[in-house]
Amino acid sequence: MNLKALIGKILRAEPLNALEKAELENLDCDRFSEEKLADLQREKDSLRQELEALRQRQHMEKLCAQLHCSDPDYLEFRARRSRIDPGDEAAMREFAAELAKHSPGCFTAPIAPGSSAGTPPASAPASGGPEGYPCDRIGALAASIGEAPDAR
Numbered sequence: 001m002n003l004k005a006l007i008g009k010i011l012r013a014e015p016l017n018a019l020e021k022a023e024l025e026n027l028d029c030d031r032f033s034e035e036k037l038a039d040l041q042r043e044k045d046s047l048r049q050e051l052e053a054l055r056q057r058q059h060m061e062k063l064c065a066q067l068h069c070s071d072p073d074y075l076e077f078r079a080r081r082s083r084i085d086p087g088d089e090a091a092m093r094e095f096a097a098e099l100a101k102h103s104p105g106c107f108t109a110p111i112a113p114g115s116s117a118g119t120p121p122a123s124a125p126a127s128g129g130p131e132g133y134p135c136d137r138i139g140a141l142a143a144s145i146g147e148a149p150d151a152r
Contacts, residue, residue: 003027060086067096071106075099 006020016024057072063086064072075096079086084095100107 056086063089063092067093067100068108069096069100069106070108074106078103 006016006023009016009020060072060076064070064075067075069075075092076086078099079092079095082095084091086092096107
């Protein structure tokens with residue numbers, strides 16, 4: 001069994017058989033040089049830095065989605081340039097509001113989805129109204145004729 005698999009088994013708290021225990025007892029730790037250990041430490045540090053950068057990037061993208069900013073890199077760049085910590089959410093919100101006034105190009109307009117026609121007037125029949133008329137011009141005319149008082 002190779003050493004990597006053996007260490008993985010130990011980390012998962014799986015029981016070791018007699019052969020694996022014997023292999024651990026006979027393991028020569030002197031064969032691991034200081035150079036290899038230093039390489040492993042550098043790789044570990046590099047992976048930690050990469051993980052932290054990915055977490056910061058994810059945080060910045062979420063914040064930009066909330067602030068309607070289309071360019072998280074630009075927002076982070078401007079914040080760092082203005083000596084604002086991108087991790088401080090309150091300061092970033094204030095900074096983004098100020099930046100949106102001066103540089104609106106990287107911000108989107110906060111609009112509600114749907115048509116720009118707005119809500120129908122109160123006098124217009126609702127879709128599928130009480131008589132089940134379709135919501136179109138002919139249906140609206142038929143509904144208004146049907147609701148008109150009799151001329152007697």
